[in-house]
Amino acid sequence: xxxxxxxxxxxxxxxxxxxxxxxxxxxxxxxxxxxxxxxxxxxxxxxxxxxxxxxxxxxxxxxxxxxxxxxxxxxxxxxxxxxxxxxxxxxxxxxxxxxxxxxxxxxxxxxxxxxxxxxxxxxxxxxxxxxxxxxxxxxxxxxxxxxxxxxxxxxxxxxxxxxxxxxxxxxxxxxxxxxxxxxxxxxxxxxxxxxxxxxxxxxxxxxxxxxxxxxxxxxxxxxxxxxxxxxxxxxxxxxxxxxxxxxxxxxxxxxxxxxxxxxxxxxxxxxxxxxxxxxxxxxxxxxxxxxxxxxxxxxxxx
Amino acid sequence: xxxxxxxxxxxxxxxxxxxxxxxxxxxxxxxxxxxxxxxxxxxxxxxxxxxxxxxxxxxxxxxxxxxxxxxxxxxxxxxxxxxxxxxxxxxxxxxxxxxxxxxxxxxxxxxxxxxxxxxxxxxxxxxxxxxxxxxxxxxxxxxxxxxxxxxxxxxxxxxxxxxxxxxxxxxxxxxxxxxxxxxxxxxxxxxxxxxxxxxxxxxxxxxxxxxxxxxxxxxxxxxxxxxxxxxxxxxxxxxxxxxxxxxxxxxxxxxxxxxxxxxxxxxxxxxxxxxxxxxxxxxxxxxxxxxxxxxxxxxxxxxxxxxxxxxxxxxxxxxxxxxxxxxxxxxxxxxxxxxxxxxxxxxxxxxxxxxxxxxxxxxxxxxxxxxxxxxxxxxxxxxxxxxxxxxxxxxxxxxxxxxxxxxxxxxxxxxxxxxxxxxxxxxxxxxxxxxxxxxxxxxxxxxxxxxxxxxxxxxxxxxxxxxxxxxxxxxxxxxxxxxxxxxxxxxxxxxxxxxxxxxxxxxxxxxxxxxxxxxxxxxxxxxxxxxxxxxxxxxxxxxxxxxxxxxxxxxxxxx
Numbered sequence: 001x002x003x004x005x006x007x008x009x010x011x012x013x014x015x016x017x018x019x020x021x022x023x024x025x026x027x028x029x030x031x032x033x034x035x036x037x038x039x040x041x042x043x044x045x046x047x048x049x050x051x052x053x054x055x056x057x058x059x060x061x062x063x064x065x066x067x068x069x070x071x072x073x074x075x076x077x078x079x080x081x082x083x084x085x086x087x088x089x090x091x092x093x094x095x096x097x098x099x100x101x102x103x104x105x106x107x108x109x110x111x112x113x114x115x116x117x118x119x120x121x122x123x124x125x126x127x128x129x130x131x132x133x134x135x136x137x138x139x140x141x142x143x144x145x146x147x148x149x150x151x152x153x154x155x156x157x158x159x160x161x162x163x164x165x166x167x168x169x170x171x172x173x174x175x176x177x178x179x180x181x182x183x184x185x186x187x188x189x190x191x192x193x194x195x196x197x198x199x200x201x202x203x204x205x206x207x208x209x210x211x212x213x214x215x216x217x218x219x220x221x222x223x224x225x226x227x228x229x230x231x232x233x234x235x236x237x238x239x240x241x242x243x244x245x246x247x248x249x250x251x252x253x254x255x256x257x258x259x260x261x262x263x264x265x266x267x268x269x270x271x272x273x274x275x276x277x278x279x280x281x282x283x284x285x286x287x288x289x290x291x292x293x294x295x296x297x298x299x300x301x302x
Numbered sequence: 303x304x305x306x307x308x309x310x311x312x313x314x315x316x317x318x319x320x321x322x323x324x325x326x327x328x329x330x331x332x333x334x335x336x337x338x339x340x341x342x343x344x345x346x347x348x349x350x351x352x353x354x355x356x357x358x359x360x361x362x363x364x365x366x367x368x369x370x371x372x373x374x375x376x377x378x379x380x381x382x383x384x385x386x387x388x389x390x391x392x393x394x395x396x397x398x399x400x401x402x403x404x405x406x407x408x409x410x411x412x413x414x415x416x417x418x419x420x421x422x423x424x425x426x427x428x429x430x431x432x433x434x435x436x437x438x439x440x441x442x443x444x445x446x447x448x449x450x451x452x453x454x455x456x457x458x459x460x461x462x463x464x465x466x467x468x469x470x471x472x473x474x475x476x477x478x479x480x481x482x483x484x485x486x487x488x489x490x491x492x493x494x495x496x497x498x499x500x501x502x503x504x505x506x507x508x509x510x511x512x513x514x515x516x517x518x519x520x521x522x523x524x525x526x527x528x529x530x531x532x533x534x535x536x537x538x539x540x541x542x543x544x545x546x547x548x549x550x551x552x553x554x555x556x557x558x559x560x561x562x563x564x565x566x567x568x569x570x571x572x573x574x575x576x577x578x579x580x581x582x583x584x585x586x587x588x589x590x591x592x593x594x595x596x597x598x599x600x601x602x603x604x605x606x607x608x609x610x611x612x613x614x615x616x617x618x619x620x621x622x623x624x625x626x627x628x629x630x631x632x633x634x635x636x637x638x639x640x641x642x643x644x645x646x647x648x649x650x651x652x653x654x655x656x657x658x659x660x661x662x663x664x665x666x667x668x669x670x671x672x673x674x675x676x677x678x679x680x681x682x683x684x685x686x687x688x689x690x691x692x693x694x695x696x697x698x699x700x701x702x703x704x705x706x707x708x709x710x711x712x713x714x715x716x717x718x719x720x721x722x723x724x725x726x727x728x729x730x731x732x733x734x735x736x737x738x739x740x741x742x743x744x745x746x747x748x749x750x751x752x753x754x755x756x757x758x759x760x761x762x763x764x765x766x767x768x769x770x771x772x773x774x775x776x777x778x779x780x781x782x783x784x785x786x787x788x789x790x791x792x793x794x795x796x797x798x799x800x801x802x803x804x805x806x807x808x809x810x811x812x813x814x815x816x817x818x819x820x821x822x823x824x825x826x827x828x829x830x831x832x833x834x835x836x837x838x839x840x841x842x843x844x845x846x847x848x849x850x851x852x853x854x855x856x857x858x859x860x861x
Binding site: 038039040041042043044058062063064065068129133134135150151153155156243244245247248259266267268269270 | 373374376377380381385398399401402404502503511575576577579580581790791792794795798799802805806808809810813814831834835836
């Protein structure tokens, strides 16, 4: 068998996956066509409904609307930024978890912290509502103790919304995110640690000089993956926690698209246009991270 | 002997086969897809109502509920060219469905449907308006009445202030001149009734946010509803004043301002449930049922508290007039409500016949009795040819239905189409009384309690509508046949933006303003933002859309 022929045959191995990617990731892009039409069911799109860039212009056509979009982007960047700034948290958590020598206790902590990941945001909110509403457990206890007279509006206040959202997110995700790092830690060469011990390194020195540097490549990959999703920082969490009092600070891009374009009868062209913009920004962010990574670490991801 | 037994067995087998095939021979089981904007349940109809239909027509209903699976189902199914065999849609969508060829021309079969054609006048008016041709039928309006366009049959209008009679009497039954008096009365009620019997906090007002912007009306649903106390009715984004002129919603002379300000004052006095802006209707209905609200304003809300026992005990909710108010009410929906029945364009042949037969039964006295009154022996019993309420908690408590109806819970098996052709205020020819229970003589006798008598003596009227009529405080808006034009994409986007902004501001106006100055400042800020977004364009648009309806109403009352 010639080399050329063999490489063609080997290509067949990846073919199923290429087909899958084409079907699942590229074919849906056909839907972008709706952003350029004045589509309104039940009437199908045709050359008559073509409106060009109308819906893109719509976003910037009005100063109040533009201010709204900017506010929403600020919320999105702020909350994604906070998550990014604290993205080392699961790694450190994993490192310390690994240092617990009492195995049953370690398993217990790991299970308890991983479990919230499997609870849906709707349920998380119903827990939050029962605990933090005006008649919830916290307010009831505080009133009973005479600490406060009027219930504290935990859920309907705008104060520190970004940070509080990060807390909920961390409570839900930290344990799950730590699993990746725990796997990476178990892959660290034992000999290095043994050698360091022989040389008299303390526990903290081992962590700082060996464990963390060995985890950094994993960390960067995860950061890069998160960056690609910078703009789509999920909508369920903000959707369930949003109300008319904290909306100004909590509305992120996905939620904005949802609120404006799908409530009532739904405006499909506008929602498609905004989500297209989102994809473009996400791709740009991905390339920027890749370039930065290449400059700083000397290797990219793509 | 053995031979005889085997012969009998064989005979039994043959007989059972014959009986099975006889049924199948008549008509095969037919599954009908019902595209339904009204349904709250998605899937095959189950339970007692399924059995009622299957026994009569050997039909089962597959409900496709846009409210459950999401609005996108409408887009997807119309792309496929088949919405469903039976189509129940919002009235505004019906013309475009006909235009897109998704609804069938039923001119050939509809005139033969005797039960449906008892509403010939209304059906003719609607279809003529739709096609411009006489005798051409596409749609059947829903919930039509057998009364007249300007009659008001209800004894309690859709929205009016209702307080708990025992609490109202306990604070000395003060005469209420205006909203300030109402506020003062509520303050006293809150003092004597700070919690319910279980010790959970109770408030005069407990509001909810998940209905905001519904029914194409912008703004907080609760506030919008209360504007009818001053004779105003929101049409999209435009406020229809009692003199049949339109005015911008945010005008300070309009009731949207009056009510928002009133609720803010109530909030400042601690009379509004702090959970109001964050809870949904489910939370509120639980609070209503457990006595944690002191004011109700929808006529049907009393269903969560008032019972025959409570009416007897005198602690039920009842209308308390406020002298400066002038109540808006829609007259009987003679021309039908806001949805339409249609038949899918793909329905042909035998299926078509069977669907029309089913729909005609659906509009028959028997069909309407099942829809409005439930099951004999469970929801009502018959005495001397009249209906008498029996277990009126069948729906609320999902009571088991009799075996002959296949068992299961009453609520679980209730009609999932959730939309009727015959209104519940039509007269049932079988009993000579209206379908709706509250008009039965037996029900009236049951509820003529001490409390009701006291109320009648105090306000010198039969019931709340009677009081309003006697005192000239009722603005009954006549029913006309009107379909608002469907919004285009620009208006949809604008409306949802304006609505979001308005709701956000209104909630903050009610619950974040601690002084009147702060309230006024925030109101100004809101008006500026709404104007900036293009409120005026929307206002102009809505005035244009609703003007024909207003003209028809004016013509109907001879204005």
